[in-house]
Amino acid sequence: MQNNLRLFAWPEHRTLIRVLVLFVLSVAAVGGLLLSLANGAVSIPLGEVFQTIFYSNASSQNQIIWNIRLPRTLVGALVGMNLALSGAILQAIMKSPLADPHIIGVSSGAGLIGIVILILFPQCEYLLTPAAFCGAMGAALAIYVLAWKGGIRPVRIILAGVAVSAFLGAGIAGLLVFYSDRVHGALMWMVGGLSARSWPHLYSMLPYSIVGGLLALFSSRKLNILELGDEVAAGLGLSVERTRIILTAVAALLAASAVSVAGLLGFVGLVVPHAARLIIGSDYRYLIPASALLGIAVITVSDTLARTLFAPVELPVGIIMAFAGAPFFLYLLRKEP
Numbered sequence: 230m231q232n233n234l235r236l237f238a239w240p241e242h243r244t245l246i247r248v249l250v251l252f253v254l255s256v257a258a259v260g261g262l263l264l265s266l267a268n269g270a271v272s273i274p275l276g277e278v279f280q281t282i283f284y285s286n287a288s289s290q291n292q293i294i295w296n297i298r299l300p301r302t303l304v305g306a307l308v309g310m311n312l313a314l315s316g317a318i319l320q321a322i323m324k325s326p327l328a329d330p331h332i333i334g335v336s337s338g339a340g341l342i343g344i345v346i347l348i349l350f351p352q353c354e355y356l357l358t359p360a361a362f363c364g365a366m367g368a369a370l371a372i373y374v375l376a377w378k379g380g381i382r383p384v385r386i387i388l389a390g391v392a393v394s395a396f397l398g399a400g401i402a403g404l405l406v407f408y409s410d411r412v413h414g415a416l417m418w419m420v421g422g423l424s425a426r427s428w429p430h431l432y433s434m435l436p437y438s439i440v441g442g443l444l445a446l447f448s449s450r451k452l453n454i455l456e457l458g459d460e461v462a463a464g465l466g467l468s469v470e471r472t473r474i475i476l477t478a479v480a481a482l483l484a485a486s487a488v489s490v491a492g493l494l495g496f497v498g499l500v501v502p503h504a505a506r507l508i509i510g511s512d513y514r515y516l517i518p519a520s521a522l523l524g525i526a527v528i529t530v531s532d533t534l535a536r537t538l539f540a541p542v543e544l545p546v547g548i549i550m551a552f553a554g555a556p557f558f559l560y561l562l563r564k565e566p
Contacts (some may be wrong), residue, residue, distance in 0.1 A: 247515045250508055254522035258306070261529035265302040266294060268533050270540055296427070304426040305532045305546070306525040307438045308491045309501070313524025314445045315483040316498020317505070317516060321452045322473045322480070323373070325386045326503065330365070330484035331495035332558070333390025337397035338368025339481075339488040340419065344401050347418065348408045358437055362485035368393055369477045421494030421547025423532050430490045437486035442521065444479045449513035451476070456511065494547045496554020501527055503557070 266278050273281075273290055281294045312330060319328040319335070330336045342364030346357055375389035376382070401419070451472050454462045459469050487494065505519040528546065531553070535544040 243510075247509050247512075251515065251518055251522065254505075254508075254519055254526070258522045258525040258529075261526040261533075262302055262306060265305065265529045265533045266298050269293075269298060269536050300428045300431050301423050301426045301532070302529060304431050304434070304490060305423050305528045307431070307434055308423070308487045308494065309497060309524035309526075309528030310521045311434075311438055311441060311483040311487040311524075312494065312497035313501035313505075313520040313527075314442060314517065315480040315487070317502035317513070317520045318445060318448070318452065318476050318480040318483075319369075319498065320502055321455050321513065322476050323376075323386045324382070327387055327499070327558070328390075329496065329499035330480065330488075331493065331497075332394075332499060333372055333386060334392075334394035334397060335365045335369045335372070335390075335481060335484050336488050336493050336495070337394045337401075338364035338366070338371075339485040340364070340493045341397045341400050343418065343489060343492075344404055348404055355433075358433060358486050358489040361489040362437075362482050365481035365485040365488070366478055368397065369481050370474075373473070373477065418492035420545040421492040421550070422535075422545030423491055424543060424545070426490065434486045434490050437482055441479055441483040441486065445483070445521075446517050448476055448479065449517050452513040452517075456513075492545075492547065494550060496550045496558065497524060497528065500550075500554050500557050 263275060263278065267273050267275050271290075271293060273293070277290060278294060281288075281291050282299070315330045315335070316328065319330060319333070320326055323333070325333075327333075339361035342360045343357055346353055346360055372386065372389045372393050375392070376385040378385065451467060454465055454467050455469070455472065457465075462469050462472075484498070501524045502516070502520045505516055505523050508523075509515050509519045531549040532546045535546045535549050538544065
């Protein structure tokens with residue numbers, strides 16, 4: 230994590246450079262949103278997109294923008310932001326550059342609870358997000374306990390995460406076998422996608438996204454201290470283990486809110502924080518907003534590609550992210566000593 234790309238060598242200009250990078254990432258995030266709104270089965274020029282948003286009318290384009298694309302795009306933006314922030318937090322508190330809510334099993338905990346509700350208790354779908362949070366938090370704590378042996382080491386985190394993920398995955402597979410007549414919706418949810426996401430999905434995850442995002446932003450100082458190592462952090466007066474548990478809960482909340490709406494969408498929490506770290510450095514005061522903005526851009530652009538590459542056939546966005554994320558994961562794995 231310490232080998233960051235230094236854009237310039239002059240410390241006095243570093244803050245200005247980082248602010249400019251955040252501005253560029255903001256432009257990229259807005260560009261991703263507009264790209265998603267303008268493209269699909271029916272292409273709509275950007276001028277007409279703006280006109281439709283600000284001057285509502287009864288045209289077919291109005292129906293496409295307001296009832297289909299706008300809620301889906303906003304849901305995708307929140308999903309990308311939440312997963313990127315969750316990954317950035319987990320990489321700091323678990324001291325592993327390979328930590329990601331999907332890879333280490335946090336998303337699997339949320340996924341198992343989500344599958345249980347979708348298959349066995351579909352009438353309780355309104356409880357999906359808080360229940361998924363409980364599952365994600367349980368998985369994160371299990372991984373942390375299993376990986377602890379006189380301290381935390383990245384290799385043990387990954388191995389414990391793989392074990393927990395495999396165990397939870399077996400539970401998901403068992404449910405799909407025993408309830409094969411109810412599998413279709415659950416299978417699409419497991420791949421990870423934004424198809425048919427609408428305003429109720431946005432409203433269901435918005436409160437969790439606001440709370441989790443603000444907590445992540447306000448925790449940047451503690452994340453910076455954790456990066457210094459447990460002994461140094463304790464010497465600076467930080468309660469290391471209590472801080473880890475609290476930040477694990479924040480990461481689990483962010484991951485669960487995304488999983489409850491978009492399903493088991495992988496690699497976002499791995500790729501985006503690393504890319505943001507290469508661009509802006511490891512200072513979490515800037516890395517947190519950079520990860521959020523880049524997560525918005527990545528998911529909105531990926532979802533646009535998923536909708537348009539093989540139109541009229543629509544791919545789940547999880548497939549696009551897997552194609553991009555798996556090689557990146559192998560690259561990071563090869564870099565690990």
